[in-house]
Amino acid sequence: MARFARTLLASICTVLFLWSGIVAGLTSTLQQVTNFGSNPTNAGMFVYKPTTVKTNPAVIVAIHYCGGSAQAYFTGSPYASLADTFGFIVIYPSSPPRSTTCWDVSSKATLTHNGGGDSNGIANMVAYAISTYKADASRIFVTGTSSGAMMTNVLVATYPELWRAASAYSGVAAGCFVSSSGAVDAWNSSCAQGQVSQTSAQWASVVRNMFPGYTGPYPPIQEYHGTADTTLFPNNLNEEIKEWSGIFGYNAGAPTQGYTKSIYGPNLQAISAQGVGHTVPIQGNEDMKWFGFVAGGAAPPPSTTTGISTTSPSMTTSTSTSAPATTTTTTPPSTGEAAHWDQCGGTGWTGATSCVAPFTCTALNPFFFQCL
Numbered sequence: 335m336a337r338f339a340r341t342l343l344a345s346i347c348t349v350l351f352l353w354s355g356i357v358a359g360l361t362s363t364l365q366q367v368t369n370f371g372s373n374p375t376n377a378g379m380f381v382y383k384p385t386t387v388k389t390n391p392a393v394i395v396a397i398h399y400c401g402g403s404a405q406a407y408f409t410g411s412p413y414a415s416l417a418d419t420f421g422f423i424v425i426y427p428s429s430p431p432r433s434t435t436c437w438d439v440s441s442k443a444t445l446t447h448n449g450g451g452d453s454n455g456i457a458n459m460v461a462y463a464i465s466t467y468k469a470d471a472s473r474i475f476v477t478g479t480s481s482g483a484m485m486t487n488v489l490v491a492t493y494p495e496l497w498r499a500a501s502a503y504s505g506v507a508a509g510c511f512v513s514s515s516g517a518v519d520a521w522n523s524s525c526a527q528g529q530v531s532q533t534s535a536q537w538a539s540v541v542r543n544m545f546p547g548y549t550g551p552y553p554p555i556q557e558y559h560g561t562a563d564t565t566l567f568p569n570n571l572n573e574e575i576k577e578w579s580g581i582f583g584y585n586a587g588a589p590t591q592g593y594t595k596s597i598y599g600p601n602l603q604a605i606s607a608q609g610v611g612h613t614v615p616i617q618g619n620e621d622m623k624w625f626g627f628v629a630g631g632a633a634p635p636p637s638t639t640t641g642i643s644t645t646s647p648s649m650t651t652s653t654s655t656s657a658p659a660t661t662t663t664t665t666p667p668s669t670g671e672a673a674h675w676d677q678c679g680g681t682g683w684t685g686a687t688s689c690v691a692p693f694t695c696t697a698l699n700p701f702f703f704q705c706l
């Protein structure tokens with residue numbers, strides 16, 4: 335009887351322990367890091383390092399919205415919990431003390447590589463994480479919501495060499511929010527209201543001017559946007575598509591409607607969320623696929639593209655979540671065996687169709703097969 339009681343008590347304690355773990359939810363806590371390096375605008379650096387952190391961990395930089403904070407994004411986004419599962423580190427930058435908690439995506443400083451703006455401070459947080467946590471420099475990701483999504487686009491433009499891939503929830507094209515007077519953290523109504531429209535070539539030069547002389551690759555990016563967004567109007571998704579299509583040499587076109595993904599090429603996907611306002615809820619599981627933590631649609635490694643694609647756009651409309659709307663294959667044909675993450679098949683693919691061991695050529699959709 336006593337043994338039974340002890341066993342029962344142990345079981346109850348186990349259940350309570352697990353239950354409290356679920357309530358607390360996380361294996362570790364959010365910590366502020368001061369003195370992470372040059373911090374020209376006095377942004378905050380907060381880090382979530384799970385107890386289950388891997389050796390040479392990947393890092394996700396998760397950037398909050400206007401009115402938010404590192405703490406709010408820590409509790410209000412899935413990345414800390416996903417970090418417990420996958421063993422990566424999350425950096426939550428916190429915007430500098432200003433009248434709003436928006437990020438500066440309008441000044442010349444922030445829109446320039448090593449220009450001394452907010453983007454520079456965030457890049458230095460990454461450098462700190464690589465040296466202090468021995469993070470894997472080839473697996474640094476960036477994501478954010480609203481103002482954080484604008485900053486994500488800006489960071490891809492100003493620090494393309496840092497990122498393995500990016501995802502942005504309800505932002506605008508890098509440089510769209512620019513202030514004509516150079517003001518820091520300025521609101522740009524014409525951009526917000528979707529009245530700014532530029533060609534792919536114009537946007538590409540906006541991006542390239544943020545890091546003059548850079549000739550390396552730009553990272554793959556996913557852009558989410560709601561069709562009913564009245565804060566950052568839905569046309570901003572079109573401008574983001576044109577911007578990165580210009581960089582990758584893809585054919586831009588309107589994204590399909592529905593909660594559907596339009597694939598412009600391996601490096602650019604746009605997800606238009608039908609009827610969703612500002613902002614699109616974070617799709618943590620989709621981010622884990624895109625960032626390659628789980629199988630099923632990982633971004634390819636950044637690779638140099640050769641310019642505007644000569645294939646004609648093949649945009650079709652789809653309301654299915656499984657059928658991609660379009661793709662143009664611009665990856666140069668390769669010979670031999672494709673490496674891990676490389677494309678290995680799909681409509682129009684003329685490169686290698688077998689993968690180096692131990693990877694398998696996996697059809698992600700009719701247009702894109704990848705070595706996974």
Ligand SMILES: *[C@@H]1O[C@H](CO)[C@@H](O)[C@H](O)[C@H]1NC(C)=O
Nearest residue numbers: 509510511512513514522530
């Ligand atoms: C808003 O941004 C556009 C570029 O996207 C720029 O042409 C315009 O001058 C900006 N407006 C203000 C008031 O700075």
